[in-house]
Amino acid sequence: MLVFRRQQGESFRVGESVEVRILQVGRSHVKIGVIAPREIEIYRTELPNLNRQAVVRDWKDPAVRERLQGVLGGLKAPGREG
Amino acid sequence: MTGLGDIADESIITFPEGLPGLDDCKRFVILRPEGIEPILLFQYVEDENLSLPVIPVQAVMEDYQLQISPGDRELLGFPVEPGLAEKIPFQPEKNQGWPENALCLAVLVLPGEDLPPNCNLFAPIVVNAATRRAKQVLQLDSDYPTAFPLPRE
Numbered sequence: 275m276l277v278f279r280r281q282q283g284e285s286f287r288v289g290e291s292v293e294v295r296i297l298q299v300g301r302s303h304v305k306i307g308v309i310a311p312r313e314i315e316i317y318r319t320e321l322p323n324l325n326r327q328a329v330v331r332d333w334k335d336p337a338v339r340e341r342l343q344g345v346l347g348g349l350k351a352p353g354r355e356g
Numbered sequence: 357m358t359g360l361g362d363i364a365d366e367s368i369i370t371f372p373e374g375l376p377g378l379d380d381c382k383r384f385v386i387l388r389p390e391g392i393e394p395i396l397l398f399q400y401v402e403d404e405n406l407s408l409p410v411i412p413v414q415a416v417m418e419d420y421q422l423q424i425s426p427g428d429r430e431l432l433g434f435p436v437e438p439g440l441a442e443k444i445p446f447q448p449e450k451n452q453g454w455p456e457n458a459l460c461l462a463v464l465v466l467p468g469e470d471l472p473p474n475c476n477l478f479a480p481i482v483v484n485a486a487t488r489r490a491k492q493v494l495q496l497d498s499d500y501p502t503a504f505p506l507p508r509e
Binding site: 308312316320323325326327328330331333338339341344346349 | 375376377378387389391392395397399405406407408409411415416425427463464465466467473476478479492494496502503506507
């Protein structure tokens with residue numbers, strides 16, 4: 275892995291077509307801007323994991339239904355009122 | 357409002373580009389089980405025991421703004437007018453340019469023992485109910501979180 279330091283406002287390139295800019299550095303977060311051609315898909319590496327984590331097995335199982343209904347209890351559910 | 361009524365139970369939704377992390381599955385049946393509205397389930401066509409729960413973004417955040425590029429509009433079969441900006445914000449509540457038959461659904465992660473339920477507002481699934489095509493559309497220009505916590509009951 276290549277490791278180097280950049281400051282807020284600085285950038286670096288990956289190949290000819292991709293530029294990564296450090297927009298803002300916070301206490302625990304870094305805001306990053308990426309300039310790349312449209313055909314290059316950019317996504318956060320956690321996205322595949324998030325989708326896999328969301329998959330439920332056997333929604334007809336009462337325990338799973340209970341968890342699904344548990345989500346609704348905290349929502350205002352504007353669609354269900356009027 | 358959301359075009360939900362246009363999606364019949366048991367109708368198949370296709371993700372032409374697949375879903376990150378679930379790449380082997382591109383076809384889902386959309387289910388609306390009673391008692392858990394407005395949650396919907398994308399059930400795997402190949403394995404009916406597996407499903408992905410989703411919730412309309414408006415049920416979570418009333419003023420949610422979706423940005424979708426002309427390329428993605430074309431992929432999903434929405435009209436693409438010439439001269440459109442690179443990204444167009446849509447606000448279904450205000451009905452400003454929200455494409456007819458568009459659904460915007462956040463992937464829902466059910467609560468665990470130490471984990472509140474949350475949903476992914478950064479990468480909503482956009483469905484065209486007319487063409488039954490869908491894509492997880494990343495909101496790269498937004499600050500929407502991948503794990504937006506939902507209040508517990």
